[in-house]
Amino acid sequence: MSAFYHRCRYFFLPLFFTSLLLAVTQYSLPKLQTWHSVIEQLPFWLLPVVMIIALQFNRSRLAYLALLLLAYCYFLDQSSSTTLFDRYPQQIFLAGIFTVTWFAFIKDRGLLSAHGVVRILGVLLCFAAAFAWIWGNTQYKSAIDNYLPSMITMEIRTLAPFYLGAMLVFVRGIWQANLVNTAIFITLALWAIHSLMPELLSVSVSITALAIVYILTVLTDSYFLAYRDELTGLASRRALYNLVLSLGRKYSVAMLDIDHFKKFNDTYGHDVGDQVLKLVASKISQVRGGGKAFRYGGEEFTIVFSRKDTSSILHFLEEVREIIEDYDITLRNEQRKQQTKAKRGKAQSQSKTVNVTISIGVSEHQHGETFEQTLKKADQALYRAKKKGRNQVCV
Numbered sequence: 001m002s003a004f005y006h007r008c009r010y011f012f013l014p015l016f017f018t019s020l021l022l023a024v025t026q027y028s029l030p031k032l033q034t035w036h037s038v039i040e041q042l043p044f045w046l047l048p049v050v051m052i053i054a055l056q057f058n059r060s061r062l063a064y065l066a067l068l069l070l071a072y073c074y075f076l077d078q079s080s081s082t083t084l085f086d087r088y089p090q091q092i093f094l095a096g097i098f099t100v101t102w103f104a105f106i107k108d109r110g111l112l113s114a115h116g117v118v119r120i121l122g123v124l125l126c127f128a129a130a131f132a133w134i135w136g137n138t139q140y141k142s143a144i145d146n147y148l149p150s151m152i153t154m155e156i157r158t159l160a161p162f163y164l165g166a167m168l169v170f171v172r173g174i175w176q177a178n179l180v181n182t183a184i185f186i187t188l189a190l191w192a193i194h195s196l197m198p199e200l201l202s203v204s205v206s207i208t209a210l211a212i213v214y215i216l217t218v219l220t221d222s223y224f225l226a227y228r229d230e231l232t233g234l235a236s237r238r239a240l241y242n243l244v245l246s247l248g249r250k251y252s253v254a255m256l257d258i259d260h261f262k263k264f265n266d267t268y269g270h271d272v273g274d275q276v277l278k279l280v281a282s283k284i285s286q287v288r289g290g291g292k293a294f295r296y297g298g299e300e301f302t303i304v305f306s307r308k309d310t311s312s313i314l315h316f317l318e319e320v321r322e323i324i325e326d327y328d329i330t331l332r333n334e335q336r337k338q339q340t341k342a343k344r345g346k347a348q349s350q351s352k353t354v355n356v357t358i359s360i361g362v363s364e365h366q367h368g369e370t371f372e373q374t375l376k377k378a379d380q381a382l383y384r385a386k387k388k389g390r391n392q393v394c395v
């Protein structure tokens with residue numbers, strides 16, 4: 001999976017769908033008066049569900065955010081605390097920004113573990129920092145005004161942590177594109193919209209939307225975890241056996257194995273081996289002829305061609321084998337990062353190009369055969385390809 005495709009899938013797509021969800025809700029809400037009271041109550045029902053699901057799947061940051069949002073909704077609902085929010089709107093806003101930004105950079109480590117105590121202290125610290133920031137800016141206003149250019153107004157200074165936080169969380173979301181980071185960025189965006197432009201987005205709509213985003217994030221993430229191979233991004237063996245359930249009588253299976261990979265690992269190290277596995281996997285996933293690629297395990301891959309006989313797919317497998325054989329893999333110099341620019345040119349000329357090959361065994365499903373039997377035949381064909389000298393396709 002290319003980096004751009006990865007970022008679109010995990011960052012821009014969820015962002016787009018959340019905006020769409022909000023736009024549709026905001027647009028249709030005035031027409032659906034009866035839904036108003038339901039939507040107002042929804043955060044109180046959805047956020048506890050988010051917490052349970054997030055904890056079940058070890059997504060404690062989302063569980064914490066759901067808990068904080070629930071507390072926020074609860075206090076908003078109490079008329080006695082409304083005055084608190086009215087009195088300290090900037091502080092509450094900044095405390096939320098500090099908390100969400102901090103959450104973007106920590107790991108999921110359980111809710112009730114020792115880390116839980118640190119999280120609670122951290123949230124309290126975020127509140128203290130927000131109050132301190134506003135207090136400092138008000139208390140030393142004239143001194144700061146003298147020191148900074150006049151264009152940096154009090155308002156800009158007050159919102160500075162928000163600009164910085166938004167930038168950090170955005171970069172984090174793009175750099176390390178995954179659904180949880182995107183959900184955290186969406187939280188920051190909605191919190192800012194809700195606090196700075198309350199007339200644009202009501203609190204119950206934004207928090208309901210967030211709760212839906214959290215639930216979808218946790219469920220989709222867990223699906224990927226179960227059915228995607230983390231290293232290569234290919235579908236996993238579990239996904240292969242899921243596909244088997246929907247296969248008809250006619251299909252072909254190919255088993256692919258990188259040649260002499262142990263030697264490759266021993267020569268260049270396991271990390272380089274991992275990079276090569278990723279590259280080989282990306283080439284295998286581009287197989288034509290309707291083949292669906294899976295990482296079977298280790299350096300073994302499987303391709304399933306539904307509704308195809310062996311003779312019609314050999315050409316496509318041969319094509320994959322050739323693409324991998326001809327692909328020059330450049331091994332970067334390990335010390336490159338620490339080198340000065342001048343030295344890098346020299347290092348570039350030292351960087352090495354290597355090639356790997358794969359062997360492929362193919363078999364076609366026969367009447368009365370189980371998938372495992374067809375797979376075993378493909379494995380035996382792979383063994384023959386290895387015996388015959390590797391880097392070839394055997395039926």
Ligand SMILES: Nc1nc2c(ncn2[C@@H]2O[C@H](COP(=O)(O)OP(=O)(O)OP(=O)(O)O)[C@@H](O)[C@H]2O)c(=O)[nH]1
Binds near residue numbers: 257263271272
């Ligand atoms: N880097 C890396 N290596 C892996 C991974 N999974 C399996 N391997 C290595 O793949 C190698 C497989 O070696 P073998 O099964 O002995 O076969 P081979 O060296 O590829 O030789 P032939 O298959 O006979 O051509 C082992 O050294 C494993 O450690 C992985 O995820 N990353």
